[in-house]
Amino acid sequence: MSPEEQNFYRTLVDSVARRYRGAGRAAYHFARGKLRHDPVFAAIFTGGLLSRHARVADLGCGQALLLALLLEARTQHEHGQWPASWAPPPQLEMLTGIDLSPDAVRAGKIALGERASVRLGDVRTAELPSADAIVMVDVLHYLEAREQEAVLARARQVLSPGGVLLIRVGDAEAKLRFAITKVTDQVATAFRTGAWPRMHCRPLREWRRLLERFDLHIRAEPMSAGTPYSNVLLIATAPP
Numbered sequence: 100m101s102p103e104e105q106n107f108y109r110t111l112v113d114s115v116a117r118r119y120r121g122a123g124r125a126a127y128h129f130a131r132g133k134l135r136h137d138p139v140f141a142a143i144f145t146g147g148l149l150s151r152h153a154r155v156a157d158l159g160c161g162q163a164l165l166l167a168l169l170l171e172a173r174t175q176h177e178h179g180q181w182p183a184s185w186a187p188p189p190q191l192e193m194l195t196g197i198d199l200s201p202d203a204v205r206a207g208k209i210a211l212g213e214r215a216s217v218r219l220g221d222v223r224t225a226e227l228p229s230a231d232a233i234v235m236v237d238v239l240h241y242l243e244a245r246e247q248e249a250v251l252a253r254a255r256q257v258l259s260p261g262g263v264l265l266i267r268v269g270d271a272e273a274k275l276r277f278a279i280t281k282v283t284d285q286v287a288t289a290f291r292t293g294a295w296p297r298m299h300c301r302p303l304r305e306w307r308r309l310l311e312r313f314d315l316h317i318r319a320e321p322m323s324a325g326t327p328y329s330n331v332l333l334i335a336t337a338p339p
Contacts, residue, residue, distance in 0.1 A: 147186025
């Protein structure tokens with residue numbers, strides 16, 4: 100991003116973070132820090148990955164940060180404040196977030212109000228809405244292999260023709276960077292839940308093969324800029 104785009108993005112993030120003040124200081128600071136420092140959020144906008152998708156579902160949404168960012172981006176764009184080099188944010192018809200954490204869901208509800216459906220649920224069993232875009236960031240490796248396949252099959256069933264799955268995973272073949280990624284996720288989860296999670300990871304080539312089984316065209320983008328991790332964003336597009 101250019102310096103001007105970086106300044107705009109920081110202003111956008113600060114506006115989104117303020118939506119979480121009503122959920123408490125921890126929710127506010129988490130939103131601000133996560134949106135500023137996790138490269139996946141900026142990449143979605145600078146790459147226009149959701150610009151043509153009006154119905155967005157975020158599975159394992161946490162505090163629904165992406166949905167809040169989409170809403171704020173739409174507001175800024177409608178007021179004529181948007182970088183000319185970025186694709187416009189989507190015309191939003193439906194926003195749905197599903198997460199296991201009651202605290203995260205509460206924060207998401209406070210931040211988004213009536214403009215989105217943020218609900219408590221397990222992505223393995225929750226009813227999934229029909230969507231043009233389905234996002235799963237750092238979700239699948241917490242599920243066993245068969246559960247990963249079942250969740251992807253369910254997501255594929257509700258994905259519209261020409262729709263996109265955005266899935267961030269860690270590449271298990273990345274050696275030291277993957278080890279750092281895995282341990283960081285485990286420590287963060289243990290701190291949040293009080294339990295050390297088991298994780299079920301795959302090399303990037305296996306993630307690609309798995310998604311290709313669902314008649315999806317796969318593009319992989321590195322998603323660890325500025326971090327020591329082995330994250331990759333899989334952009335899986337359904338045929339029109």
